[in-house]
Amino acid sequence: MGSINWRLTLKISSLAVLLAIFCAVPLWNKEYITMVFMLIFLYMSLGHMWNLLAGYAGLVSLGQQIFIGIGGYSLAVITELYQLPWAVGLAIGGLLAVIFAMVISQPIFKMRGVYFTIGTWIVAEALGVFFSNWSYVRYARGFNITVSYRMSTTEVYYLALAVGVASMALVYVLLRSKLGLALMAMRDNESAAETMGIELYKTKLKCFLIAAFVTGITGGVLYLYIAFISPSAAFGIDWTVAMVFMVIIGGIGTIEGPIIGAVFFVLIKQFLYDYPGISLIILGVLAIVIILVAPKGIVGTLNDRYGWELLSPRRRG
Amino acid sequence: MPEYAIIQSILNGILLGGLYAIVGIGMSMVFGIMGLTNLAHGDMIILSTFLCIFFVTQLIPNIFLALIITILIMMALGFLIQNFLVNRVLDKGGEPALLVTFGVSIFIQNVLLMIFGADAQVVHTQLAAINIITTKFFSVSALYLFNFIVALLVIGVLHCIVYYTYFGRSIRATSDNVVAAELMGVSTKRIYSYTMCLAMVSAAIAGLLIGMTFISYPSTGTQYLIIAFGVVVIGGMGSLIGTLLGGIILGLAQLLGAYFFGAGYQALTGYIVLLIILTVRPQGLLGTAIRK
Numbered sequence: 001m002g003s004i005n006w007r008l009t010l011k012i013s014s015l016a017v018l019l020a021i022f023c024a025v026p027l028w029n030k031e032y033i034t035m036v037f038m039l040i041f042l043y044m045s046l047g048h049m050w051n052l053l054a055g056y057a058g059l060v061s062l063g064q065q066i067f068i069g070i071g072g073y074s075l076a077v078i079t080e081l082y083q084l085p086w087a088v089g090l091a092i093g094g095l096l097a098v099i100f101a102m103v104i105s106q107p108i109f110k111m112r113g114v115y116f117t118i119g120t121w122i123v124a125e126a127l128g129v130f131f132s133n134w135s136y137v138r139y140a141r142g143f144n145i146t147v148s149y150r151m152s153t154t155e156v157y158y159l160a161l162a163v164g165v166a167s168m169a170l171v172y173v174l175l176r177s178k179l180g181l182a183l184m185a186m187r188d189n190e191s192a193a194e195t196m197g198i199e200l201y202k203t204k205l206k207c208f209l210i211a212a213f214v215t216g217i218t219g220g221v222l223y224l225y226i227a228f229i230s231p232s233a234a235f236g237i238d239w240t241v242a243m244v245f246m247v248i249i250g251g252i253g254t255i256e257g258p259i260i261g262a263v264f265f266v267l268i269k270q271f272l273y274d275y276p277g278i279s280l281i282i283l284g285v286l287a288i289v290i291i292l293v294a295p296k297g298i299v300g301t302l303n304d305r306y307g308w309e310l311l312s313p314r315r316r317g
Numbered sequence: 318m319p320e321y322a323i324i325q326s327i328l329n330g331i332l333l334g335g336l337y338a339i340v341g342i343g344m345s346m347v348f349g350i351m352g353l354t355n356l357a358h359g360d361m362i363i364l365s366t367f368l369c370i371f372f373v374t375q376l377i378p379n380i381f382l383a384l385i386i387t388i389l390i391m392m393a394l395g396f397l398i399q400n401f402l403v404n405r406v407l408d409k410g411g412e413p414a415l416l417v418t419f420g421v422s423i424f425i426q427n428v429l430l431m432i433f434g435a436d437a438q439v440v441h442t443q444l445a446a447i448n449i450i451t452t453k454f455f456s457v458s459a460l461y462l463f464n465f466i467v468a469l470l471v472i473g474v475l476h477c478i479v480y481y482t483y484f485g486r487s488i489r490a491t492s493d494n495v496v497a498a499e500l501m502g503v504s505t506k507r508i509y510s511y512t513m514c515l516a517m518v519s520a521a522i523a524g525l526l527i528g529m530t531f532i533s534y535p536s537t538g539t540q541y542l543i544i545a546f547g548v549v550v551i552g553g554m555g556s557l558i559g560t561l562l563g564g565i566i567l568g569l570a571q572l573l574g575a576y577f578f579g580a581g582y583q584a585l586t587g588y589i590v591l592l593i594i595l596t597v598r599p600q601g602l603l604g605t606a607i608r609k
Contacts, residue, residue: 060412062419107596113411114354118546119595125543126588133581237539241423248416277427284427288420291413292405 022161026154038157038225039266041164043242045218047250047258047265048167049211050243055253056175056183057207058190062240063120066104066127067097067212069234071219073131076143076229086147090220097216101209109201109208121237128235142230145223159221167214172255179206187253245283249290251297260298321454323576328455330572334565335465336530339523340541341548342472343516345560346479348549350492351509353403353414357422359542361517364425365391365524366533370438380440380525388521395517399510407509422538429535440528464526468561471519476557478515488512540584547591550599567591 022041026034046064053059074093078084104123111119132140148156174180182203185193194200219239223229242265250261265283272279294301344358355361365387372383398421406413447459479485490498491508499505527533527541544567552563567587574586 054412060415107592110596111599114415115550115595115599117415118354118543119592122543122546122588122592122595125539126585126592129582129585129588133579133585241419244416244419245423275431277431280423280427281431284420284424288402288417288424291417291420292402295406295409295413 019165022165023158026157031153034153034157035225036266036270038153038160039270040262041160042218042222042225043246043266044164044259044262045167045214046239046243047246047262048171048255049215049218050240051247051252051254051258052171052174052207053211054244055247055257056180056187057204058187059204059208060114060117061120061211062117062237062244063122063124064211064215064243065235065237065239066100066120066124067215068219068222068239069124069127069131069231070097070100071216072223072226072229072234073137073143074216075147075220075223076145077137079145079147080143086151086220086224089147090217090224093220094213094217097212097219098209101212105205105208109205121240124235124237124240128231131231131235137231140231142228142234145227145229148224148227151224153225156221156225159224163214163218163221167218168255168259170210170214174210175255179203183207241280245287247297248287249283249297251299251301251303252295254297254299254303256299257297323573325455326572326576327569328457329461330569331565332458332461332465332568333572334561334568335468336461336523336526336564337544337548337567338561338564339464339468339471339519339526341545341552341564342475342557342560343519343523344542344545345549345552345557346475346512346519347516350488350512351407352411353407354411354418354546355516356415356418356542357398357425357538358516358520358545359540360422360425360429360538361391361395361520362524362527362541362545363533363535363538364394364429365521366440366528367429367433367438367524367535368521369525369528370440373440380442384521384525387524388518391517391521391524392514395513395520396510399513400506403513404506404509407506422542426535426538433535435534435536437532437534438528439532440525442529444529460530464530467522467526468564471522472557472561475515475519479557484511543588543591547587550591551594 022037025037028034046068050061050064053061053064071090071093074096075086075089078089078092079086108116108119108123131137137143175183182193182198185196185198186200186203190200219234223234246261246265247258248261249264250259251257268283269279272282290297296304340362344355347353347355347358368387368390369380369383372386373380377383377386402417402421403414406417442460444460444463445458448456449459449462450457477485479488487498487503487508488511490501490503491505495505498508523541531537547567548560548563550563551566552559552561567590570590571583571587575583578586
């Protein structure tokens with residue numbers, strides 16, 4: 001018992017130190033470094049949500065860009081058309097993402113397996129086309145999000161840090177809650193879990209809605225940074241490509257996976273910033289190799305080999 | 318004569334359906350035989366389009382030779398991808414194989430983007446300017462008719478291969494029962510690789526037709542993946558007639574959508590019809606889906 005408490009204290013204090021370091025990043029006064037960390041946190045949040053769906057709830061969605069688009073467009077419309085503060089935009093973005101997820105969950109949950117995967121993708125493509133033909137959002141011309149011109153990188157960084165940490169804490173708490181137990185049971189054996197009284201539909205729906213909310217908010221913060229939104233980019237598959245690659249490289253179905261994956265993804269992307277195609281080619285090859293050679297990703301493989309686990313969703317007895 | 322325009326839309330929708338059928342047929346075979354959703358199918362079609370354009374403009378001005386070289390390259394590529402990537406993860410459930418093809422898709426898209434740039438590409442052909450029949454009510458584009466006839470031919474040839482050859486018999490055996498087929502001496506993994514080759518032949522032909530009919534970008538693969546998936550879903554898989562029907566329904570949905578709501582909504586109505594069918598009849602309109 002004593003050793004467990006000691007390890008827990010060590011863990012909590014090291015996390016606190018890490019958090020303090022992250023809070024201090026802007027003090028370094030290098031805008032580029034701050035921006036890289038900001039992107040890592042934002043992509044981490046996206047990765048966590050895709051991992052929650054694909055790695056735990058068995059919902060391989062290729063349509064998460066739906067919620068990024070909704071989050072980004074909410075921010076743009078609220079700040080540009082109604083001149084309200086960005087915080088309102090972010091909140092409404094999250095809310096609309098959940099509402100939209102709720103609406104499409106009815107038909108989309110009737111599709112199983114690969115039908116769900118492609119169904120979500122079709123919804124995203126359809127939304128992209130719809131927004132391109134919608135006068136309210138200025139067709140395909142999109143918006144300049146002028147509110148972000150008045151925000152410093154540091155401000156957006158702290159938002160990103162909050163989103164990243166919150167998404168991780170949320171996944172951690174969720175997986176250790178009753179919902180997490182239900183998810184693990186489902187992952188191991190769906191029909192046995194159902195026999196034990198787990199409502200598959202409700203459990204999956206909860207994950208879908210949570211992921212929609214967080215992805216929507218993250219999308220809003222991302223567009224605070226990007227400052228320009230258009231339908232083809234906002235509802236483009238590239239967002240989900242990033243999520244898939246990050247989670248596969250880091251380790252699907254692990255809490256640490258999306259973190260490692262996000263660091264990898266953002267660093268490779270920034271390193272090859274002048275050659276945008278090449279970074280995706282490298283990441284694509286890396287993802288394929290990892291699926292073939294080490295399907296559990298970096299974290300899962302380390303975990304199997306050395307028993308290395310930073311944040312265990314398991315409860316110790 | 319706008320009151321007759323609907324006749325034109327219906328006619329073009331049906332002819333376009335032929336093109337969509339050939340876009341979908343390869344995916345349908347792969348889906349039906351190995352239970353794999355090839356997320357790279359659309360990009361492989363666009364890759365064929367770009368290969369054809371490259372050969373026609375840079376090497377040989379003969380479009381048939383260009384097509385034949387493209388077919389050979391695509392067959393080799395399909396074999397390699399299936400043999401060395403997909404076959405190795407196919408036993409581990411649906412997700413890994415799905416994600417491998419997703420990786421391949423992103424890979425192809427970005428390689429095309431790197432080599433050819435983001436510009437629009439098109440295969441120039443005289444057919445595009447000719448109308449075979451022109452009446453007061455409608456006209457028939459030579460190109461659309463050509464697409465439709467080629468689609469019928471390809472579907473017919475594939476049908477003959479699957480039903481009347483020894484190879485086809487082993488494909489059907491593998492599709493019905495993998496274990497039994499292996500016991501009968503069929504190397505199922507090898508059959509999967511050959512199936513992918515066959516699917517790539519259809520993708521190469523589809524690529525040429527797409528290149529002649531529409532403007533293509535490296536990123537348009539997604540659009541054709543969804544069309545292919547739609548054709549498979551609507552037609553039900555394993556049914557070659559269903560594939561043609563699926564193509565025609567999608568083609569009609571798009572062109573009638575464009576007729577009633579404006580050209581910008583062409584893709585949208587296609588997607589919505591597809592989503593409705595997916596929701597109401599996930600196993601397709603014809604035939605029953607085998608989910609592996």
